[in-house]
Amino acid sequence: MEFLIPSTGAPFVTVSRQADADFAARAESWSRWCLSLEDHPEPGWVRGLVWRILTRGALVPPGQELETALLVRFGVRTAAAYAAFHRFQAACALAVPGGVPERIETDLSRRGDFSLGEAQWLSETARRDIERLWAEIAQLYPDEGFQLGEEPLFVSWTGVGRGGWRNALVNDGAVEGSSEPVFSTERVAFQRDDAVLASLANRLLRVDGLRPGQAEGAAALLSGRDLVLTVPTGGGKSLCYQLAALLTTGTPLVAAPLRALLRDQARRLRTLGITRIGLLSGDDAGETRRALAGMREGRWILALAAPERLDSGSFRDALRATAEVGGVPFVAIDEAHCAARRSHDWRPAYRALGARLRVWASSSGRSPALAALSGGATPGALAEAERVLGLRAPVREDRGSSRANLSFRVWRSAAPDHLVRLRELLTRILPEGRFGPGIVFCPRVEGPLGAAPVTEELVWSEGLDAAAYTGRAPAGQEAVSWDAAKRRAADDFLSGRRGLLCATRAFGLGVDRADVRFTVHLGLPASLEEFYQQAGRAGRDGKAAACWILLQAASERRARRWASLEIEDLRAELSVLGRDEQDDVSRAYMMHLASFPGEEVERRDAELVLSLIGEGRSFVELPGQDGEAFTRALVRLEETGIIVLDERRAAGWLVSRTGDWSVRTARQALAERIARDYSAVEPSRRASLAELVELALSPEAGRELGARLAGRVKSARNRASYCSSAGPQEESFSIARRRAEAAESAGVATTVAAGAAMGAAVGAGAAARGERTVGLRP
Numbered sequence: 199m200e201f202l203i204p205s206t207g208a209p210f211v212t213v214s215r216q217a218d219a220d221f222a223a224r225a226e227s228w229s230r231w232c233l234s235l236e237d238h239p240e241p242g243w244v245r246g247l248v249w250r251i252l253t254r255g256a257l258v259p260p261g262q263e264l265e266t267a268l269l270v271r272f273g274v275r276t277a278a279a280y281a282a283f284h285r286f287q288a289a290c291a292l293a294v295p296g297g298v299p300e301r302i303e304t305d306l307s308r309r310g311d312f313s314l315g316e317a318q319w320l321s322e323t324a325r326r327d328i329e330r331l332w333a334e335i336a337q338l339y340p341d342e343g344f345q346l347g348e349e350p351l352f353v354s355w356t357g358v359g360r361g362g363w364r365n366a367l368v369n370d371g372a373v374e375g376s377s378e379p380v381f382s383t384e385r386v387a388f389q390r391d392d393a394v395l396a397s398l399a400n401r402l403l404r405v406d407g408l409r410p411g412q413a414e415g416a417a418a419l420l421s422g423r424d425l426v427l428t429v430p431t432g433g434g435k436s437l438c439y440q441l442a443a444l445l446t447t448g449t450p451l452v453a454a455p456l457r458a459l460l461r462d463q464a465r466r467l468r469t470l471g472i473t474r475i476g477l478l479s480g481d482d483a484g485e486t487r488r489a490l491a492g493m494r495e496g497r498w499i500l501a502l503a504a505p506e507r508l509d510s511g512s513f514r515d516a517l518r519a520t521a522e523v524g525g526v527p528f529v530a531i532d533e534a535h536c537a538a539r540r541s542h543d544w545r546p547a548y549r550a551l552g553a554r555l556r557v558w559a560s561s562s563g564r565s566p567a568l569a570a571l572s573g574g575a576t577p578g579a580l581a582e583a584e585r586v587l588g589l590r591a592p593v594r595e596d597r598g599s600s601r602a603n604l605s606f607r608v609w610r611s612a613a614p615d616h617l618v619r620l621r622e623l624l625t626r627i628l629p630e631g632r633f634g635p636g637i638v639f640c641p642r643v644e645g646p647l648g649a650a651p652v653t654e655e656l657v658w659s660e661g662l663d664a665a666a667y668t669g670r671a672p673a674g675q676e677a678v679s680w681d682a683a684k685r686r687a688a689d690d691f692l693s694g695r696r697g698l699l700c701a702t703r704a705f706g707l708g709v710d711r712a713d714v715r716f717t718v719h720l721g722l723p724a725s726l727e728e729f730y731q732q733a734g735r736a737g738r739d740g741k742a743a744a745c746w747i748l749l750q751a752a753s754e755r756r757a758r759r760w761a762s763l764e765i766e767d768l769r770a771e772l773s774v775l776g777r778d779e780q781d782d783v784s785r786a787y788m789m790h791l792a793s794f795p796g797e798e799v800e801r802r803d804a805e806l807v808l809s810l811i812g813e814g815r816s817f818v819e820l821p822g823q824d825g826e827a828f829t830r831a832l833v834r835l836e837e838t839g840i841i842v843l844d845e846r847r848a849a850g851w852l853v854s855r856t857g858d859w860s861v862r863t864a865r866q867a868l869a870e871r872i873a874r875d876y877s878a879v880e881p882s883r884r885a886s887l888a889e890l891v892e893l894a895l896s897p898e899a900g901r902e903l904g905a906r907l908a909g910r911v912k913s914a915r916n917r918a919s920y921c922s923s924a925g926p927q928e929e930s931f932s933i934a935r936r937r938a939e940a941a942e943s944a945g946v947a948t949t950v951a952a953g954a955a956m957g958a959a960v961g962a963g964a965a966a967r968g969e970r971t972v973g974l975r976p
Contacts (some may be wrong), residue, residue: 200369200376201292204235207284208257209276210265211656214469219485220895229256232376233287239292239379239582242373244342246381246447247289247335248328251402254499255473258284261401264327271319278311279320282461282662286353286745287365291332292379294347295596298329299364301350305570309355330440331401332392338420338445339386340521383447383525385564391416399441403470410435415569416442419450420530425569426534426584430601432710432732435571436463440472440487443500448525449493451501451517451559451566453508454532455545457481458667458688458705460502465692466710467500476501476751478513482629483680490516494525505536505547508554509846517558526566528561534570535727539577539879546833547583552587568592574726578882583871602908603737608899614781616647616720616748621660623746624698628716632662634697636716639723639732641667641785642713643702655699664696665690669704709956711737711929724789725886726836730907742801747894750781754895761888765794765880783891790887794880795827800872803831819850835894840864840873843905853917882933905942 206229216222228394239245242953247296252258257267260283270612272279290298293762306317329346336344352363359365379497399405399412418425428660454460457479463931474500478487492498507513513644519528527862529552535541536547559566568589571582576742584592589733609619620638622629638656639650650672656662665687666672671680690696692711703723714736723729729747737743750758760768760783768936769791807828811819818830832851835841840859845852896902906972 199238201233201235202376202378202901203231203233203253203285203288204378205229205253205256205284206231206256207280207287208259208471209269209280210259211257211569212277213257213471215254216468216471216473217465222516223375224254226473231371232369233285233288233292233511234369235543236365239294239381240295241380241382242342243382243384243386243447244335244339244344245291245331246299246383247339247401248332249379249381249501250447251331251444252287252291253474254402256472257473258471260284260327264323264622267323270315274639274880275311276391279316282306282312282317282320283324286321286369289324289353289368291327292364293351293353294364295350296347296349298332298347299325299349299351300346302351302353303350303360303363305358306353308353312747322429324693325351334397335445336494337391337394338388340389341386343874352938367649380940381447382596383423385447385527388417390421392475395441398445402444403437403440403503405434405888408437411595412437412441413434414593414595415439415571416445416702418593418595419530419567419569420446422527422567423570424589425509426580426589426592426594426596427569427571428575428580428595429571429597431573431731432601432738433573433597434807435573436532436967438571438709439528439569440467442502442528444472445918446529449496449498449501449520451526451555453503453505453532453551453555454530455505455536455543456704457504458684459532460504460709461685461688462692464502465689472499474499475932478503478507480504481685486602491683494518494519495525496520504543505551505890506846508547508551509843509851511845516557517555517862518561520560521561525561525564528567528569529555529559532571533573534583534587535572535575536574536583536585537570538579540582540882542723542728542883543731546829548586552589556601558590559665573731576886579727601734601737603740603742604733604745604904604907605742606733606745606747606900606903606907608749608894608903610749610751610894610899612750612752612781614750616750617652617655619748620652620718620720621656622746623718624656625660628744630661630715634716635691635694635711635714636698636718637714637732637735638664638698638700638718638720639705640700640702641721641789643670644672649700649702652720656698656700657862660781663696663697664698664700664727667699667701667705667830667877669692669702703728705735710738711735713741714738714743714835716746720748721938722749722786722890724786725888726881726890726893726906729890747899749782749893749894751910752781756783757891757895760784760787761885761891765876765884766796767789769796778839784885785895786885786891790884793883794876797876800830801865801869803827803866804834804872807831807839807863808835808868811855813837813855815844815852815854817847817850817852821849834868834871838864838867854934 216225228419268279269276304317304319304321306312307314321692333344336342352360352365354365356366357367395413395416396408399408411427411793413433414803415425419439419442427438429437439450460477460479464475467475476492478486480488490512493501511830513639536543536545538544556565556568568587570583570587571590639648639651644650646720649666650670653666656664667684667687671677691699717733717736723732731746736745767786772784772788803847832843836843839856842856843851844854893899893902893906
């Protein structure tokens with residue numbers, strides 16, 4: 199029987215080149231070869247996992263110890279030795295019915311590339327390596343056990359077998375009619391063994407050891423348990439599902455909120471030789487078609503998808519096909535706090551994510567485990583996300599958010615001189631400032647302190663090698679060309695070809711470059727949690743890193759008083775500020791208000807959209823309207839239970855009405871739903887911003903930020919007195935604290951999650967900034 203082998207061995211330096219898509223495509227075409235066996239391999243679970251590891255990519259490296267041994271022994275012939283070594287491994291994994299062959303011989307030396315002794319060393323070393331791998335996996339799945347096959351194995355490179363031996367014939371070219379071997383997908387009970395997990399993580403992902411929470415997270419997923427995992431930013435939560443994906447069958451799915459995050463994960467896995475990855479970021483139509491086709495065929499070890507892909511009918515069909523072909527053992531939802539309304543990163547596409555994926559990925563009575571992973575989320579936001587995502591009796595691993603290697607600095611000024619201070623910081627104060635690696639976080643795309651003009655300023659005034667990364671294209675640039683430009687900027691930065699990146703919050707979640715030595719925030723993020731998420735891009739290698747805030751605060755008293763105002767009073771006060779009266783604190787509060795344009799505005803928008811929806815199933819679009827306000831209104835209707843968002847299309851949504859709602863009862867339910875969010879969610883998110891403001895204004899701001907984020911002091915939201923002096927400061931922050939506590943206790947009875955509409959109407963506050971007010975027009 200002829201079996202197609204889609205992988206071959208290669209040195210790690212060659213394997214890592216698979217991060218380049220063109221090289222990976224070429225490698226896939228010439229890595230294929232065939233192995234002729236006497237009969238089909240036994241379809242055991244452990245054998246299938248051994249095979250999954252051996253064929254995890256087109257070019258597969260050996261373990262680090264074996265790589266050194268091969269290089270020392272074979273020198274300039276190392277590439278050929280890697281290929282032969284992998285062929286011996288494949289033969290040992292497939293050929294003998296009982297398990298790993300106890301003895302192996304070969305005629306490889308007859309080809310002239312290797313001596314008899316070298317051929318024997320290659321074959322026996324490969325056999326011992328597969329024996330070790332098989333034994334380790336059998337320790338994780340002990341029900342199937344481990345044994346050596348009774349028959350000796352002869353691996354022939356000349357097409358001639360040996361009588362009385364189990365034979366495996368190597369054919370370096372593809373053979374017509376050959377097919378890949380098929381193994382059992384029937385689950386076997388998992389038994390946790392941390393030493394084995396650490397050994398396999400070293401072999402497959404090249405990490406020196408497992409960090410706290412990683413073994414627990416991977417074991418939960420491999421046991422079929424739901425999981426809630428919280429680790430510090432840079433704590434390695436992605437390794438949990440990557441390792442688990444390699445040690446199970448089927449195609450696990452990872453949903454992550456940012457395209458840059460998805461591309462970065464796919465790139466890093468490909469550099470490790472794991473190329474059987476389906477990437478559905480939505481950036482490349484051809485890549486998406488290939489990923490969907492691979493899902494339908496059950497070809498991927500791991501599928502990475504942006505949550506927005508779930509609104510596509512083609513994705514749902516592919517996921518259902520995947521569940522039928524090989525199964526979906528688990529779904530990992532990265533940055534799960536995006537499912538919580540009280541989170542600073544709340545996203546519309548996370549609504550009903552867990553419930554829908556569990557249904558679409560179920561097959562033959564088996565439903566996938568769900569994992570909610572986050573770094574730096576508040577307990578309230580994570581609890582809400584767990585409820586919204588529909589996790590069932592999950593394993594909870596909370597490893598905190600402390601990062602002792604990060605130091606914090608706040609450089610305050612009453613003047614709007616951010617760029618002057620930034621240039622001085624990068625060229626004179628920070629040792630790594632001129633060359634990086636570092637990230638400058640900007641509050642907007644263009645305009646004052648926008649990522650695009652800040653990048654231009656640093657390039658032309660200081661000669662720094664900086665690039666910009668923003669979610670949308672700057673004014674005057676085409677969206678298609680900007681998408682390509684920002685992908686290049688991200689790839690150059692993450693691969694080490696560029697040292698400085700000026701980015702908006704679009705680059706703040708999950709993207710990993712280990713050696714970033716500093717972050718700089720121009721102004722204030724939306725909350726303390728968002729600041730820590732973004733600052734956490736630094737120092738992920740465990741070495742010291744600095745996190746700076748360049749803050750303009752015109753008045754401490756005014757900034758603290760804003761924390762005590764009701765939302766509409768705050769909106770009214772900010773709306774009359776002139777440009778010369780604004781500072782970073784006022785701008786941060788304005789951005790907060792943009793997410794909460796007012797109960798009346800949201801009710802009116804939702805009622806307008808509802809009036810356009812017919813009975814049963816219908817298509818809804820509002821050409822020329824503000825897209826974020828339109829999406830927010832639709833999500834409000836779905837959260838209330840009035841409609842179900844079935845499918846996103848280019849110009850709008852396909853939706854279905856639910857139940858028998860009258861106009862009056864629908865309006866009443868909408869009003870109650872919106873009122874709950876404004877009484878619970880809005881105060882919680884504003885209190886987090888107020889706490890960040892208070893910490894940034896404190897006399898020892900850097901030390902206070904570090905102590906708060908390390909958990910050495912209680913949240914200012916839970917202390918009656920935080921400020922250094924009494925009077926209005928203490929009173930205003932006490933009010934903010936009481937609001938936050940009320941919000942935490944009230945909770946939000948959400949059944950689905952939806953995302954923050956940051957571009958919603960801010961009323962007169964937007965006009966004061968010279969921006970148009972956005973919202974749905976009747």
